Amino acid sequence: MAPRIEVAAHAGVCYGVERALDLAEKAAGTAPAPVRTLGPLIHNPLVVAELAERGVTLAESLDGADAGSVVIRAHGVVPEVIEDARARGLSVIDATCPYVKRVHAAAERLVSQGFQLIVVGEGGHPEVEGIMGHADGRARVVSRPEDLDGIELERRVGVVVQTTQTLDALDAVVAELLRRADEVHVVNTICSATQERQAAARELAARADVMVVVGGRNSGNTRRLAQICAESGTATHHIESADELRTAWFTDAALIGVTAGASTPAAHIERAVAAIERLSGASDGTR
Ligand code: SF4
Known part of the structure; x- marks a missing residue:
């Protein structure tokens, strides 16, 4: 049989990446040329090659984009990168996923309310770096409860989480925080x-x-x-x-x-x- x-x-492809691909493709015919993505738009060499055929090439950093437009990836970036791109006269197409923007907004809100911020996620990941950039220098990254050992915690702690983390990872860190801080405010920013x-x-x-x-x-x-x-x-x-x-x-x-x-x-x-x-x-x- x-x-x-x-x-x-x-x-x-998820909603955020599909949206970023759409925005990049549309930019190829409409935004000031050349159009470059800041880092690969997607971890897929075939798609990166297809985008290049349509006129959307890759710049690893702003130093590699001397004119035209830059597309910000779904992962997002620290605010300074967008400011720097504009200061260099580049047109910015911000394809940051709206769910990632939600994490940025939660991070900003918690910090403005006086909470020290804990980001549950993978240190060094571009999305986590972007989240840290929205926390006014008051954020620390942890991926597991043991990582809290090296951190001097304040009385009031706010928590956000990298969109791709699991609920188990968030649970484990929050359980430990509840033992160590007086007040813990958690915003679950996991994307399903x-x-x-x-x-x-x-x-x-x-x-x-x-x-x-x-x-x-x-x-x-x-x-x-x-x-x-x-x-x-x-x-x-x-x-x-x-x-x-x-x-x-x-x-x-x-x-x-x-x-x-x-x-x-x-x-x-x-x-x-x-x-x-x-x-x-x-x-x-x-x-
Ligand atoms: S937050 Fe979710 S929808 Fe957005 S890019 Fe990440 S996985 Fe995709």
Whole structure:
């Protein structure tokens, strides 16, 4: 019997990244040229190459953008970067995800209300750096409760969280803070996109005979999806493009599962599914 192909209920590019891609593509024809993104807009080399073909190239820093426009990524930046870009005469297209802006606003509000700010997240990540930049120098980053040991806590502590963190990580830090501070004010700024993709991948991998995970090898969230699928015991293949697929992966498979990271556009998922249909003999993929 021909195998069935099923794409995970939540897979591929999230709202914020899709919006950033749209804004960059529109800017290519309308904003002052050349249009450059400040850092890769998305952790996916194929998409970065496609954007370059449409006239949106990459600058690693403002020093690499001497004229035209810069697109700010969905992760956001510290406010000084936008001020600096404007001071250099560049046109700024701010594609910061509205959910990330919500974290910036919460950080500013808590600091203005006198709270010391704890950011639960991954130190050095561009989104976390951007959040820190909205806290007037009063923020510290922790990823786990033990990280609080090195911090002199004030009496009143405010907490925000990097959008891609888990509720478990936030819970653990907040539980420890409640033991150490008099007042703890938490704003849960987790975005559900990551959790939804992980839960859907886990659920599908538990039923599938083989999983194909589509997305950039440099994309942390795509690698994490591949890890979740592999942990379920199902044979898992992480591919960046459809030409990496192999017929042998699908021999004897009744159900082939497909998922994709938050930096994988729908067109790439479609291409992978079409190639799997050809290689596996699946006639009608269920999506
Ligand atoms: S994961 Fe959520 S917060 Fe991050 S860019 Fe996507 S939609 Fe925005």
